[in-house]
Amino acid sequence: MTIIRSLLLFVLAALAEIGGAWLIWQGWRENRGLWWIAAGIVALGAYGFVATLQPDANFGRILAAYGGVFVAGSLAWGMVVDKFRPDRWDLIGAAICLIGVAVIMYAPRTSA
Structure with a gap:
């Protein structure tokens, strides 16, 4: 449940930013x-708040x-x-980034 919540918050943050x-x-x-610019500023502000809802407490890791x-x-x-039509290199790059997200956020960690 925590991973699903985290993923949904990442999607919401992406939509806002x-x-x-x-x-x-x-x-x-x-x-x-x-008015478009003002709406954009409000959305960017919302992004900042959405990031604070992530279950992990480490700002650097979340960002x-x-x-x-x-x-x-x-x-x-x-x-x-x-x-826009991304080419295969765009898609490969995005996949690498998402693998990085999974490693950073969801890899098992031991308490130190």
């Missing part, structure tokens, strides 16, 4: 206006693992929202 950055991009680069989720999530966002 990537979505927030995308909203700011749309507001600024695509001239959609300040390091989230980096891999961000890489894969960014490609997925691009595919769904912007119709």
